[in-house]
Amino acid sequence: MPCSIVTGDLFAGHDAPGHPECQARLDAALAGVPAGARRIAPERATPEDLARVHTGRHIEGIRSFCRECPPGRARYLDPDTYVTSCSFDAALYAAGAAWQAVERALSGEHSFALVRPPGHHATPDRAMGFCLFNNAAVATAKALREVDRVAIVDWDLHHGNGTQAIFYGSDQVLFCSVHQAGIFPGTGWPEERGAGPGVGYTVNAPLEGGSTGADYALVFREVFVPALRRFDPDVVVVSAGQDALFDDPLGSIHLRPEGFGALTGMLVDATPASLALVLEGGYGRSHAGAIGAIVAALDGARFSPAGGGEKASTRHLVEAYASRRDAVPL
Template sequence: MRFGFSETCLAHDPGPRHPESPDRLRAIKRGLAKRHSVSYEGATPATEADAAAVHDPDYVAEIREFCESGGGDWDPDTTASEETWPAALASAGLAKDATRAAVNGAAGRNTPFALGRPPGHHAVYDDAMGFCFLNNAAVAAQYALDDLGADRVAIFDWDVHHGNGTQDIFYDRGDVFYASIHEDGLYPGTGDADEHGEGDGAGATLNAPFPAGSGDADFCAAFDELLEPAITDFDPDVFLVSAGFDAHRHDPISRMHVTTEGYGLLADRVRTLADATDAALAFILEGGYSLDTLADGIGMVHETFDGREPVGPDDDVSDDVRDLLDGIRASHPAF
């Protein structure tokens, strides 16, 4: 894959006990060093205008000034320092660059993956939360629509936490389709199955809130039965993946049972769907807080795009997930 990376993203340090630490990127790079065909490219940082395209301009100015004055605790989970604002712009810039590279033809073994932090999918229109300051995927999607000639963008969020910020920003718009598989009841407590979008965005939001303990077969079934037909019908020009790796069975802050192989299965499905819809495909890093499993998950995605065929799940779809999928298909406007 074509990995985007910036040293600036390492400077954002919310403290020694914070799970979203610079060590996440260091662990990813150590893990990828063991694999072949890995290269890194930098990116131009996003601008305040890029951020204001999806965020309240007053919020953008406020968070910049907060960081420039030394930072502190924005909320109990979200801590900034003076270095956070440049890191947030760099992270959003990496997402923009990955999207531009995909639209310009980077695919297959060169599929772009933006390795930025802080992550973004919890940042709502006018606030930071959940470790996130700027919504990287939203910035990239809006950039594709405004500057890269895209008419429709699909975002698939496989982070274990619901991407409430991404949903919030595009909830009443029909040019961005947002789909999320996440753990039900986990932070931030949003993403119910009946949240479908509103106004022009009615039917353009799809949530699958899974029970704790869901694994590879459950995630694959949700993709096959929900996301694949819905996104095919939406027919995006650009397909972005908000790729968190905290649904892994060994992640410390979730209760899901996805395996490292499971991320290969999801990556393979994403690639197949992007090819089928002729959509430019890019990945954007979100969460993942076990350093080893985060590195292994990204390594598995890389190897899948490098030609490794993932092994199908050993488990069966759980009864609870089967009922959920059937209920979503019966009630969602996309079906």
């Protein structure tokens, strides 16, 4: 299947130079996109699209806070998360681009929305962790108007607490997250499995610092891929944060760029559903290499993860899932 890239210059208005989540890091990531890749301009989501997963008070609060920003300056919602006068508009384009990627995936084409600000920490009523609105969740909720099942795989260094919270009670969304244990936002433990009809449809794999591509591949092979095959999604959304790279300043996971290509290939091969990737984190110098490996895997290349053997803690985690037949949807 061909791969399309949804991106544009519209995200530069949301920028605080020197902050880890700035326009320079998107520019660096885009350097990994092959020159001949099909690029599609992003389109705006509407406030009604956001309202599928966010409260009206949250949406209006962000809009108002942005309007009050002096031009060219950033204001902070919390110690990590800022807005500028242009951030609300940039966030609408980020959520809209995520939906465009999902829409193309539903038509049978892999697609990657390279956008900012990121989204997976945004809960229904709160911006946090650099995120204003939950791009992947907005796109997923919109997709559920047309299909019955959406799988979200989140391989960002940090747990996607916002996405988990939004779909925690749903059996229409399978949420699988692999992340570094014990860091921001402090959630994402195996015991967090969903609620009501959604029990078993949240699958968390917290890994120790120092984990490598071998650990990630083990989790995908033994936990995520079997869950995806049982769930049989109509589309797979990937919260693609590459801050688990070995040189990323925000964590201590040691994936190499080709490791992300390996994970992408495993997802492509796991299900006939197409992939819609949405950029989350990623701040290291090798980010462009990871983007290049992901796009190559979407176009048919296959990679092997580097890093030697798996950690004992990762094997124990996988064994614990295997021993709990109700831990993943059957």
